[in-house]
Amino acid sequence: MARVLLKNVTKKFGNVIAVNNLNLEIKDGEFMVLLGPSGCGKSTTLRMIAGLETPTEGEIWIGDQLVNDIDPTKRNVAMVFQSYALYPHMTVFGNIEFPLRMAGVPKQERIKKVKEVAEFLGIAELLNRKPSELSGGQQQRVALARALVREPQVFLLDEPLSNLDAKIRTQMRFELKKLLSYELGITTVYVTHDQVEAMTMADRIAVMNKGILQQVGTPDEIFYKPKNTFVATFVGSPPMNLIEGSIVEKEGKTLFETEYFSLQLPNDVPKAEKAILGFRPQHVEVSLAPREGYVKGNLLGVEKLGVENYGHIGYGRLEIVVRLPEEIRVTRGEIYWKPQENRIYIFDTKSKRTIYG
Amino acid sequence: MTPKEREKLIRRIWIVITYVVLITFAFVYLMPFIRSLVASFMTWAQASRYPPEWIPNPFTLENYQKLFRLELFPRWIRNTALYAGLIVTGNVIFASMAGYAFARLKFPGRDAIFSALLSLLMIPMFVTLVPNYIIIYKLGLIDNIFGLSLLGLTNVSSIFLMRQYFMSLSNEIFEAARLDGCGPIKAFFYIALPLARPALGAVAVYQFLGSWNAFIGPLIFLRSPENFTLPVGLSFAFQRSMWTEYTPIIAGSLVASAPTIILFIVLNKYLIRGIVITGGKG
Secondary structure, three states: OOOEEEEEEEEEEOOEEEEEEEEEEEOOOOEEEEEOOOOOOHHHHHHHHHOOOOOOEEEEEEOOEEOOOOOHHHOOEEEEOOOOOOOOOOOHHHHHHHHHHHOOOOHHHHHHHHHHHHHHHOOHHHOOOOHHHOOHHHHHHHHHHHHHOOOOOEEEEEOOOOOOOHHHHHHHHHHHHHHHHHHHOOEEEEEEOOHHHHHHHOOEEEEEEOOEEEEEEOHHHHHHOOOEHHHHHHOOOOOOEEEEEEEEEEOOEEEEEOOOOEEEEOOOOOOEEEEEEEEOHHHEEEEOOOOOOOEEEEEEEEEEOOOOEEEEEEEOOEEEEEEEOOOOOOOOEEEEEEEOHHHEEEEEOOOOEEEEO | OOHHHHHHHHHHHHHHHHHHHHHHHHHHHHHHHHHHHHHOOOOHHHHOOOOOOOOOOOOOOHHHHHHHHOOOHHHHHHHHHHHHHHHHHHHHHHHHHHHHHHHHOOOOOHHHHHHHHHHHHHOOHHHHHHHHHHHHHHOOOOOOHHHHHHHHOOOHHHHHHHHHHHHHOOHHHHHHHHHOOOOHHHHHHHHHHHHOHHHHHHHHHHHHHHHHHOOHHHHHHOOOHHHOOHHHHHHHHOEOOOOEOHHHHHHHHHHHHHHHHHHHHHHHHHHHHHHHHHHOOO
8 A cells, every 4th residue: 555646747648738747646545536527637647657658757656666667567556447458358267366367476375365355346156257248337346356356555447437327336436435445445546527426435536627737625625615617617516607797896895797787795705807706506595586685587497306406597698507496396487596605706717716715 | 002012112122133143243253163063073075175064974083083093192181281280370370479569569660660561462472482482492491391381471461460450459458467467478478369369260261271272382482292282283293295184183173172161161250350350440
């Protein structure tokens, strides 16, 4: 087990910068999730830790060893691939045994270890099957077993759940977390584009976009203290509402003004000629009758998600999304809303960084 | 007629046309073979008659008897088998290694070397025949099955086929192997080779067919009758100074092609897969 340290790591593919000057420390035993849209450099980062890609610049440390020049065969990291990458010509036993065989572990010990890990993951009865005879969930477990069997220092997972169907995915999500964090305490780097996976599994999340690390923090920090509009909108569903406008002071009140409406903000919000107001759909109060401080809007339609319903309110080109309380059953017409004062964010228009909230 | 019936009729007409075309071509391609089969039971006098006759009259086994009376016939079969065996073994070993290197390893000049190799496919064998002859001659291996085999131990099309196959395998499997502790050589033996069985099968079958039927090479590089392969031996045995006895040659060719035909029937899925591989992703 070991910590992983990335120091000023840059990876270029020709003219494309996949990862740009990344600094990240993954603590010993930590479950770190790299989160971002496809092409953000998260997989490249993972592959650099594994040694499948060499960084163009920067240093990668595993434990207290600089691993830049160490071949992946000797790094003692294990990886679970999106496609599982099981060896199709070997049985489940052969697959799990393979890393031990390559490491020259004696046969008796190999058999013992394979059986142990198979018992542990509940696949002991599958040992004689071929990967093609297994379900997606079973293949996933075999891939995990193959990675776990040699007790790696670092465990890398590249979107391991994305090939499973929704139900098994939810189930595996918690199982994986339980296994890797609570039972084994292995240093884990987990790549995903699914923010729900990131929020539910991570000790800390590193959000990346276009090769640049946006923010690192606990799921709560990422959700409640986003550093910029990218993090704010990428995490959370439906995404945070962002509205451009100006923050002015009128008659001792701080107002956020747009061409469609003006909204009262807490007085400690810094004034700005141009700013972006952000608030999550879940942090809005809604009323069917006009109320003091509420903004009038025209409900375009409602998305029903069972427990939660989201209303779309239109103002010309601008559309905002709010969560509707269960008792509100209308789907069209006039509606009044107001973001909760302590749950609003102000972002700088140019840098997109958070300046309030 | 309702539109549905019309559609049905049109479909039926299409099927008929398709079959007529296919049967015609199948017949055109099968004709020489059928002719050989029939002629192998005819006397030379009847077989050479014009217009051609299709029913052996008198029916004779004489051609086959002549064949098996040849003292060297078993020896030629042995030689051919040895030659084909060497070629197949050589191709399976070298093409799989070279194909793996071109598909999976990174080394400077890889793609340039591969392109150069591919361009060899465009060079007709007759261009290289004389230089090859000189090389084998200087090595003192003329009139020697091993010398002849040396020229065919590997083959650009086999390398190409193996490379395409290795490229079609998932990259992640090889990366997984690498993380599991496999260097490139271990990955070749433990992962690539076992997975390449279908492609190796295709290479083996192609090379077997090619070498078993080879004529020009053995004709030029082999001299003494006891070293001949079957195709050369047959034409040698029945060529008289002024004329050639074709019917025993035909009978011999049929006997000689028996293994290839059996091989084709048994392994034709590999052959087809070979075509699919080369035509596939690249």
